Structures are given as structure tokens and as C-alpha cells.
Amino acid sequence: MLPKSPTWAPLAxxxxxxxxxxxxxxxxxxxxxxxxxxxxxxxxxxxxxxENRSFDHVxxxxxxxxxxxxxxxLSQGILNADGTPGPRFAxxxxxxxxxxxxxxxxVGAGNKTPYTVLPPPDLAGTPNVQSTTRPPFPSVxxxxxxxxxxxxxxxxxxxxxxxGLPSQVGVxxxxxxxxxxxxxxxxxxxxxxxxxxxxxxxxxxxxQMWQQSDCSLSNAxxxxxxxxxxxxxxxxxxxxxxxxxxxGNSMAVLNVNTGDAPFLKQLADxxxxxxxxxxxxxxxxxxxxxxLGTGDxxxxxxxxxxxxxxxxxxxxxxxxxxxxxxxxxTVDGRWTNCGDPAQPGVGPLTSYLQSLELPTxxxxxxxxxxxxxxxxxxxxxxxxxxxxxxxxxLRTIGDALSEKNISWAYYGGAFNAAVNLANGSQNPLDAVxxxxxxxxxxxxxxxxxxxxxxxxxxxxxxxxxxxAAIADGTLPAVAFVKPDGLLDGHPAxxxxxxxxxxxxxxxxxLHANPQLEAETAxxxxxxxxxxxxxxxxxxxxxxxxxxxxxxxxxxSPFSRGGRVVHTYFDHVSILKFIERNWRLKPLTxxxxxxxxxxxxxxDNPYVPRNSPAIGxxxxxxxxxxxxxxxxxxxxxxxxHRGQG
Numbered sequence: 299m300l301p302k303s304p305t306w307a308p309l310a311x312x313x314x315x316x317x318x319x320x321x322x323x324x325x326x327x328x329x330x331x332x333x334x335x336x337x338x339x340x341x342x343x344x345x346x347x348x349e350n351r352s353f354d355h356v357x358x359x360x361x362x363x364x365x366x367x368x369x370x371x372l373s374q375g376i377l378n379a380d381g382t383p384g385p386r387f388a389x390x391x392x393x394x395x396x397x398x399x400x401x402x403x404x405v406g407a408g409n410k411t412p413y414t415v416l417p418p419p420d421l422a423g424t425p426n427v428q429s430t431t432r433p434p435f436p437s438v439x440x441x442x443x444x445x446x447x448x449x450x451x452x453x454x455x456x457x458x459x460x461x462g463l464p465s466q467v468g469v470x471x472x473x474x475x476x477x478x479x480x481x482x483x484x485x486x487x488x489x490x491x492x493x494x495x496x497x498x499x500x501x502x503x504x505x506q507m508w509q510q511s512d513c514s515l516s517n518a519x520x521x522x523x524x525x526x527x528x529x530x531x532x533x534x535x536x537x538x539x540x541x542x543x544x545x546g547n548s549m550a551v552l553n554v555n556t557g558d559a560p561f562l563k564q565l566a567d568x569x570x571x572x573x574x575x576x577x578x579x580x581x582x583x584x585x586x587x588x589x590l591g592t593g594d595x596x597x598x599x600x601x602x603x604x605x606x607x608x609x610x611x612x613x614x615x616x617x618x619x620x621x622x623x624x625x626x627x628t629v630d631g632r633w634t635n636c637g638d639p640a641q642p643g644v645g646p647l648t649s650y651l652q653s654l655e656l657p658t659x660x661x662x663x664x665x666x667x668x669x670x671x672x673x674x675x676x677x678x679x680x681x682x683x684x685x686x687x688x689x690x691x692l693r694t695i696g697d698a699l700s701e702k703n704i705s706w707a708y709y710g711g712a713f714n715a716a717v718n719l720a721n722g723s724q725n726p727l728d729a730v731x732x733x734x735x736x737x738x739x740x741x742x743x744x745x746x747x748x749x750x751x752x753x754x755x756x757x758x759x760x761x762x763x764x765x766a767a768i769a770d771g772t773l774p775a776v777a778f779v780k781p782d783g784l785l786d787g788h789p790a791x792x793x794x795x796x797x798x799x800x801x802x803x804x805x806x807x808l809h810a811n812p813q814l815e816a817e818t819a820x821x822x823x824x825x826x827x828x829x830x831x832x833x834x835x836x837x838x839x840x841x842x843x844x845x846x847x848x849x850x851x852x853x854s855p856f857s858r859g860g861r862v863v864h865t866y867f868d869h870v871s872i873l874k875f876i877e878r879n880w881r882l883k884p885l886t887x888x889x890x891x892x893x894x895x896x897x898x899x900x901d902n903p904y905v906p907r908n909s910p911a912i913g914x915x916x917x918x919x920x921x922x923x924x925x926x927x928x929x930x931x932x933x934x935x936x937x938h939r940g941q942g
Contacts, residue, residue: 335704336775337879338921340854342818344764345872346779346804347590347738348797349583349788350502350828353573353847356559356794358483358551358833360566363860368573369904371483371551371833381485381553390482390833392416392549393529397622401505401643403650404514405530416479417532417546418469419486422498423790426461433784433791434460434496444730447711447761447785449806452799456784459496459793470498470547479546483831486550493558499790500547501535502829504581504634504668505616505643506625507845510534510548510829511580511836515653521902523909524654526836528846534625535829548831552794561798562849565822570857570918574834574904575850577826578869578890579843584670584737586825588692590778590869591740593889595842596690597664598633601674601745603691605664608633612685614668616643632671632685636660636841647841656910659840659888666842672736675748677713678720689745693885695776695873696741696757704880705774707757708741709764710734711782733783738825768807771814776876779804789828805853819854819919821872837866839890839910844868852918859920864903865913866896874914 358371359379371377375386393410395402428436434457435441441456448455461472469476472491473484487493510531517525531548552558565571579585579595588596598608607613614631618624628642637660639645648658660666667687674689676682681689699706710716715723715731723731741747741758748754761781767773780786787797801822808815827846834847850867870890877884877891884891895913896906 335880337881338919339817339856340819340879340919342773342775342777342814343821343872343876343879344773344777344779344804344818345590345821345823346781346801347587347786348781348794348822348824349786349792350499350826350830351787351794351824351849352827352830352832353575353834353849354483354832355551355827355830356562356849357554357566357571357573359553359555360563361555362571362862363567366860366862367864368862369834369864370573374833376833377483377485377551379555381551381556383480383482387480387482390549390831391529392481392532392831394533395530395624398618398624399621400618401509401616401627401646402624403508403646404512404517404525406514406516410529413481413532415477416481416484416549417536418476418479419473419546419550420498421461421463421465421467421470422500422545422547423466424461424463424470424496424498425459425790426463426466428457428460434458444727445782445784447781447803448796448799449803452796452803455494455793455796455799459494461496473550483549483551484546485553487552487556487558493552494793494795496793497550497789498547499788500545500829502582502826503630504579504585505614505627505630506534507580507829508647509625511845513650513836513838515650521905522835523905524836524838526838528831528833528836531829531831547789548829550830559794559798561802562794562822562851565801565851565853567860568858569851569853570859570861570863571852572850572863572865572867572918573847574864574866575823575848575871576834576836576866576868577824577843577845577848579668579826580845581668581826582670583735583825585667585842586869587738588667588740588743589842589890590872591694591696592692593695593870593873593885593891594692595666596687596692596743597661597666599688599690601688605661608665613665614643630669632667632669633665634668635663635665637662637664651838651841654838656838657840659842668842670737673739673743673748675742676720677716677731677734677736677742679748679751679754680720687743689749690743691745692743693889694741694744694747695876695885696744697746698877698882698885699776699880700753700757702880702882704776706776707759707763707767707774708739708778708780709759709761710739710780711761711785713758713760714762730782730784735780735783735786738780764804765807768804768811768814771811773814773818775880787824816855819852819857821915822849822851822853823869823872824848824850835904837906837909839868839893839912852915854919856919856921863917865898865917866904866906866911867913867915871912871915874912875916878914878916
């Protein structure tokens with residue numbers, strides 16, 4: 299079982315790291331020959347993506363090593379190290395908005411009232427007993443037959459954590475003082491709610507998250523030039539008058555000081571963490587994974603690249619159905635014609651962006667995906683029917699890598715079982731294929747990859763194939779890893795310690811292959827904050843985002859020391875790193891990887907003064923002498939990148 303305070307072996311042997319570092323310095327004038335075409339000693343990048351945790355939710359009470367700083371609830375005095383309200387707790391107050399007749403992005407101070415007590419956290423679907431149809435399962439033997447992605451000692455985590463309560467809905471009375479919580483963030487775990495417990499979900503959709511962010515230029519300050527206050531999180535969830543939307547869950551935080559998220563904390567202590575990495579799209583999983591793979595968003599089309607109009611019932615209209623129920627939208631849809639300010643919801647957001655002199659990046663007549671919608675291809679490559687994204691011609695990072703003969707793969711948990719199900723399998727063991735995340739695979743939307751059988755088979759694989767590739771040294775240059783739905787850390791359906799166990803499994807396997815380990819960087823990322831509140835700055839880039847901060851850690855021989863990097867990043871920063879390291883151009887003339895690297899004032903490193911800007915992750919590494927040259931090259935690289 300994943301230990302409460304794990305001890306994990308240091309990454310790579312000292313002698314091997316020394317050899318790599320010596321080669322780096324000795325052959326600095328012949329980088330291509332020295333590094334096999336890469337700009338740095340990193341020849342392999344693995345990005346593993348967890349689900350639905352904001353930065354403050356996980357690391358809000360984290361203290362870095364001496365000499366490092368972090369922007370979180372503890373450093374700002376919002377919470378004390380023991381999870382109790384701190385001296386500046388009122389900075390995190392949440393508000394009730396006065397009823398609005400139409401969709402809004404920002405609310406004036408005179409139209410908001412603070413909660414007296416926080417709305418209570420809700421179970422929101424939390425499993426209450428063991429089951430054979432969903433976790434937690436009845437036994438380790440049962441789990442071992444369906445889940446190959448955990449080390450044997452961690453399989454027990456899939457059998458524990460049920461609430462034991464009579465229902466899966468209602469107030470989560472396991473939370474200390476659940477019905478009398480002060481108005482602000484609260485520690486989720488406690489005497490009757492251990493870290494190993496399943497907990498409730500909360501709302502995390504596109505137009506809702508923009509409302510929760512409460513952005514207006516009238517609120518702008520030098521340190522917060524976007525004017526996003528992040529003070530309507532519970533209100534937007536509860537004002538829908540619909541079934542459980544998480545209510546007060548959004549303000550829950552873990553406490554690494556009392557044993558929560560122990561493995562992620564250990565990685566942060568030993569390697570390099572960002573406290574300014576953001577979800578790239580407001581809202582949920584699908585669009586953020588698409589942005590990770592393309593630097594853009596997909597639009598509804600005829601399947602051949604021509605924009606068309608989706609069914610009317612799927613087009614978003616976030617204007618309220620009834621006064622006083624601001625979040626009970628007329629149509630909480632999947633698509634939005636954001637190039638037309640006359641469309642419901644589009645005008646207020648467009649006006650806000652115009653106040654910041656920012657473009658929407660929305661093409662006229664294009665309906666873009668804003669909420670989770672499955673791709674047009676099934677896992678076996680067959681065309682799907684029903685409510686789907688039509689096959690997309692949007693260019694992906696996979697296309698760019700293949701064109702340069704750079705190896706890559708997407709490893710999805712339970713992918714093989716999902717393919718078998720799509721092929722009509724009746725084998726009970728393939729039932730786990732439903733846990734494969736179709737909306738998480740950006741390449742499954744793409745005709746160039748899933749519409750080509752050879753490309754689909756070559757580049758889309760199961761997590762067990764990742765383990766084999768690490769063992770035999772055939773790991774591709776670029777790998778994306780998505781745990782199945784049992785292990786991804788998503789509230790209600792998974793637990794964060796299961797995601798930690800998955801990360802540890804990969805690192806243990808890398809450690810068993812020291813030569814590969816010495817030239818590999820593991821990016822530990824999340825898709826989005828899941829509706830959990832965060833205190834960090836939000837930099838609007840366009841109509842789609844950015845959104846709140848999410849955890850991000852780089853584990854490699856060149857990212858040691860417990861550093862905390864403050865440069866502004868989002869998911870597209872991963873694309874920018876891949877492109878810079880392997881000398882690729884931005885994917886398209888409109889993709890976000892065209893944006894420059896941030897330039898920030900020393901007294902406020904979190905806000906780019908050349909906004910819109912996102913970093914390329916090079917500041918997360920220390921490559922020695924060459925690293926200085928790479929950092930000096932930042933400005934020259936930016937000269938070749940447009941503003942998107």
C-alpha cells in the first residue's frame with residue numbers, strides 16, 4: 299500500500315547523472331550530435347495527467363524548503379498550518395450575487411453579499427459501500443483481475459474509502475463542523491474523514507467557471523490586472539437549484555502537514571514544482587485535454603474541416619431560466635458560437651476581453667466545444683454515432699512529431715479493454731474498458747490519427763504498454779499517460795492517493811532502468827481544478843481561458859532541489875517545451891504555442907507584463923552551463939512567435 303510518509307529512491311544514480319552532465323558541458327558546441335536532435339539532455343518526456351484538483355486544494359498549506367517561496371493559503375495568511383482560519387481568512391470570503399436577468403461574468407461589489415456560514419459540503423455521489431460495479435471493490439483479488447496499472451501493494455487502495463453513510467447524497471457529515479463552517483476554505487480531512495476516503499465532486503463547466511471567477515476590469519489592480527476575484531464558487535454551484543453540484547465542496551483543501559497527498563509532497567520537496575501552472579480552458583476535462591494536444595479547441599464541422607452548426611439542443615444558452623437562479627441555464631450546452639457577441643453568454647465575456655484589449659480567438663461561424671463531448675471515433679477507430687464531436691482536422695502535436703520522425707504515443711488506462719468492448723467483446727474482464735477516458739485522448743478526435751488505422755495502432759496504446767516500453771528501453775521521445783477512471787484521482791469516482799500510486803509505479807519502473815531514467819523528465823500534471831477554489835492569479839488569454847491554477851511537478855535529474863518556479867504556465871507550456879526541445883514550429887498560426895514566454899517584474903513574478911504570455915517550462919530545469927545559454931535564447935525564440 300502507498301505509505302503515508304513514503305520513502306522513494308532518488309532519481310538516477312549519481313555516477314550516471316555525472317556522466318550526462320559532463321557530456322552536456324564537454325560537447326556544448328555540438329548539441330545535435332550530443333543529444334540526438336534535442337536541445338537539452340532530456341530525450342524523453344512523459345506527461346501524466348490526473349483529474350480535478352486545484353493547486354490550493356492540494357498544496358494550499360505546503361511550506362517549501364528554506365530559500366524558496368510559494369503563493370498559497372498558508373503564505374497569504376488565509377489558513378494556518380493546522381488548517382484553521384488565518385489572520386487574512388477574510389480575503390477568501392465567498393459571496394451570494396444579486397439576481398441577474400442575463401448571463402454575467404463579473405458582479406459589482408454592491409450586488410454581492412457574503413455568506414454568514416459556508417454552504418455545507420455535499421456527498422455528491424460519494425460511494426458509501428463496497429460494490430462489484432464501481433469502487434471501492436470488495437477484495438484485492440477482485441481488483442487484481444481488472445486493474446494492471448498498480449503495484450500489488452497498492453491494489454488495496456481500490457477496496458477502501460467508502461463513506462459508510464446511509465446515502466450517497468446530502469451533507470457530508472464526515473467533515474468536521476460541516477454545517478457551521480466559516481465562510482472560506484476549510485480542511486477537508488479530519489478525525490472522521492481520512493485522506494483515503496472518497497469525497498464528493500463539485501461543478502466544473504465552462505460558463506459556470508467563468509462566473510465563479512467573477513472577473514471585471516473594475517476590480518483590477520497592479521498585482522491582479524485581470525480583476526478576477528474568484529469569490530462566487532459555492533454560489534454558482536448552489537444557485538442552479540439542480541441536483542447535487544457540490545455546494546461548499548469547492549472550498550475544501552487538503553493538508554500536507556497532516557499526511558495528505560504524501561507522495562506528491564515528497565516529489566515537491568525533492569524536485570521542482572510550479573505554483574503558477576493553470577488549466578488552459580475554463581471548465582472541464584475534454585477541452586483541456588484537447589488544448590494539451592493541439593494548443594486550440596475543436597469546432598463542430600462536417601468531418602472534413604468545414605464549420606457547420608450543431609443540433610440546437612446542444613448549443614449553450616447560459617442565460618438563466620428564472621430570475622434568482624443564475625446558474626440554472628436555459629441550455630447548459632456543449633457548443634458556443636463565440637465569434638458572435640449577439641449569442642447568449644458570448645457578449646458579456648467578449649466585452650470583458652475587449653476591456654483587456656484581448657482577442658477572443660473565435661472564428662466567425664464556428665461553434666467550439668466548451669463542455670465534455672466524446673470524440674467522433676471509438677477506441678477501435680470506428681466512427682461513432684450519437685452526441686459526438688465530428689472527426690476533426692485540427693492539427694495535433696502528434697502530427698508534428700510524426701512529420702519529423704520523432705517517436706510518440708498516448709497511453710490510456712484500460713485502452714485495450716475499451717478497444718475490445720468497441721469490437722463487441724462480452725468478456726467480463728473487458729468491462730473495465732468503460733473506465734478508459736475517451737474525452738481525455740486529444741488524438742481520438744483527430745482524423746489524421748484515429749482515421750488512419752496505421753497511425754492509430756502505432757501511437758495509441760494501453761498503460762501496460764508504457765510499462766513494457768520503460769522496461770525494454772523502447773520508450774518514445776514523447777509520451778502522454780492518462781490513468782483510467784479508477785486511478786485518475788477524480789473526486790467521487792477515484793481518490794488522490796490512487797493517482798499518487800500510479801505516479802509512483804511509473805517512477806519505480808523508471809528507476810529500474812537507470813540509463814533511461816537519466817534522460818527522462820516526468821511531468822506530473824492535472825487536467826483542471828475540478829471546480830475547487832484557488833487563490834492564484836488568472837491571466838485571460840482568449841475566450842476559452844486560462845483558468846485556475848493546478849498542481850504541476852517536474853521529476854528529472856535536472857529538476858532537483860525542491861525549487862518552486864513562479865513563471866506563468868498552462869497546458870500549452872508542455873507543447874512549447876516539446877517544440878523547443880525537439881526544434882519544432884508552433885502547430886498552426888492560431889494555436890497558443892505561438893504566445894511568447896512571460897516577462898515579469900521581480901516583485902510580482904506571477905503576472906506577465908507582456909500578457910498574453912505562457913512559459914515553455916525551461917525554467918523548471920537546471921541544465922548547467924547550457925541552461926544559461928538556453929535562458930538567454932528565450933527572447934530570441936519569442937521573436938519568432940506571434941501573438942496567436
